[in-house]
Amino acid sequence: MLIFSLLFLAACSLGVAALNHACAAGKLRKNPLVGIRTAKTMVNEETWQAGHAAAVQPMWVSGIAAAAISLAGLLFLDSPETQMIMVFLACALLFVAVIYGAKLANVAAVEALTVEKPRR
Numbered sequence: 001m002l003i004f005s006l007l008f009l010a011a012c013s014l015g016v017a018a019l020n021h022a023c024a025a026g027k028l029r030k031n032p033l034v035g036i037r038t039a040k041t042m043v044n045e046e047t048w049q050a051g052h053a054a055a056v057q058p059m060w061v062s063g064i065a066a067a068a069i070s071l072a073g074l075l076f077l078d079s080p081e082t083q084m085i086m087v088f089l090a091c092a093l094l095f096v097a098v099i100y101g102a103k104l105a106n107v108a109a110v111e112a113l114t115v116e117k118p119r120r
Helices: 002-024 045-076 080-114
Strands: none
Touching: 002 045, 002 080, 045 080
16 A cells, blocks of 8 residues: 555656646646645736746755655565655655745745736
């Protein structure tokens, strides 16, 4: 069961980063299901994209690192305790990254709102 957990966590870690990247690139528009959904990032499409763009780098770094930690747990097939520690570490890393990414996204969303638009 822990082997499945480690593989699933590795896939989810990269999936979270990929979803954030898709939001930042405008491929995944503002929605009620996935992405960094705070009051500031949900104002409009511009704040949505700006917020996710600000979080791209930390989300990719943490996603790759959490996936690596998860996959490293497969090296310890004879030690379920070590595998559980790897799952915990990967989850903790993702949790911290999501909180940090949301903080960056809020700052970028506010900045996107305060940038004066050129008049036509």
